[in-house]
Amino acid sequence: MSKVTGLGYLGATVTDPESWHQLLCTLYGLERRGDSPDGMHQYRLDEQHHRLTLYEGAEDKLAHVGWEVDTREDLRMMAAHLSENGIEVEAGEPALCEERAVMEMIICNAPDGVRTEIFFGPKQDAMPFTPAHGMDGYNTGDLGLGHIVLASDDPDTTVKWYREMLGFSLSDYIFWDDIEATFLHCNPRHHSLAFTNPIGPLKGGDLNHLMLESKSMDDVGRGYDIALANNVPLAMTLGRHTNDLTTSFYVYTPSGWWIEYGYGGALIDDATWEPKFYNAPKLWGHEMQPPPE
Ligand SMILES: [Fe+2]
Known part of the structure; x- marks a missing residue:
């Protein structure tokens, strides 16, 4: 059985993106992606394209949790394992993979209705992380x-x-x-x-x-x-x-x-x-x- 190897990313709908932006940049020094799609605010904190996504919405709620696996083979084994256990697994469309900045992903519903995305191959950014203020950075x-x-x-x-x-x-x-x-x-x-x-x-x-x-x-x-x-x-x-x-x-x-x-x-x-x-x-x-x- 393949295993997830780390918390990759998180997405949430938020009613007050401006206050969020202030918090993430002022306190945590995160870098807001200028290339975020419309209505979406992606934030970077290490070499990966982004790890946090905020969606402007009518409620404040967890939207998705992304778990990483090491290889494409592990992702296929994970999909098979979930299916064999009666869990519905959906393949992430190329446009969604692009949005999440990963090579390949699957989606399933975890207990309590948590939208769970399992992926491999997070996109690295060629440019270094540019924090909003001087800092030693994140242990990721x-x-x-x-x-x-x-x-x-x-x-x-x-x-x-x-x-x-x-x-x-x-x-x-x-x-x-x-x-x-x-x-x-x-x-x-x-x-x-x-x-x-x-x-x-x-x-x-x-x-x-x-x-x-x-x-x-x-x-x-x-x-x-x-x-x-x-x-x-x-x-x-x-x-x-x-x-x-x-x-x-x-x-x-x-x-x-x-x-x-x-x-x-x-x-x-x-x-x-x-x-x-x-x-x-x-x-x-x-x-x-x-x-x-
Ligand atoms: Fe904690």
Whole structure:
């Protein structure tokens, strides 16, 4: 069975693209693609053409999640594996591959109705990433874009699906208060994906947060300064996680879901890794803040 090897890209519909643009450029230094198609805003943060796509829309919602596989052969094996398990698989048309800037892709519906795109061959840009402000940059490459945390109406079944269909492995669990979170990896990054039970307004399939990992603690610290100086609403103050040991802070995006900006995430060696259980998400900090008005 072939496996996905990293979080490739993410797409979301947004009601306030201008505020999003301010956030992504001012705080995270992302580069807006000048060649984005109409009604679409693609953002770059490393050597790939883009990894984030925002669609102007009537609601704020996760649109798609892209998972990478290493080869065209792996993509074909993945398509066959999904089909054999009764999952409808659609081949991505050339125009969509062009839009996503990948060689080839398939599309399926994951649990909780998450539009899942599996691709190989992300388009590299010949020109270097030009961040909107000076920075050390993002820790992507073989570790992928970062991680996402989604709510699921049935986390146990959903986790089983991702392990058996896409080849994820269990990292660990954190259960605290009334939240139960399961963390999964598909490369050495401690987790590329995690699921929680529905929390607050989040229903199954809703995005809780996207994590971007910096190459330096200084970028995260400077980002914290920028967030404070620009009144970007914090969702959680600077803190450190128990399980992946990332030092990070979280902000509310204009869509309500969060972005975590972190540094120093643990890496997993599957040869020796034993899944663990934690009863708290933080070693220190990470104080929850109320949503903005
Ligand atoms: Fe996170």
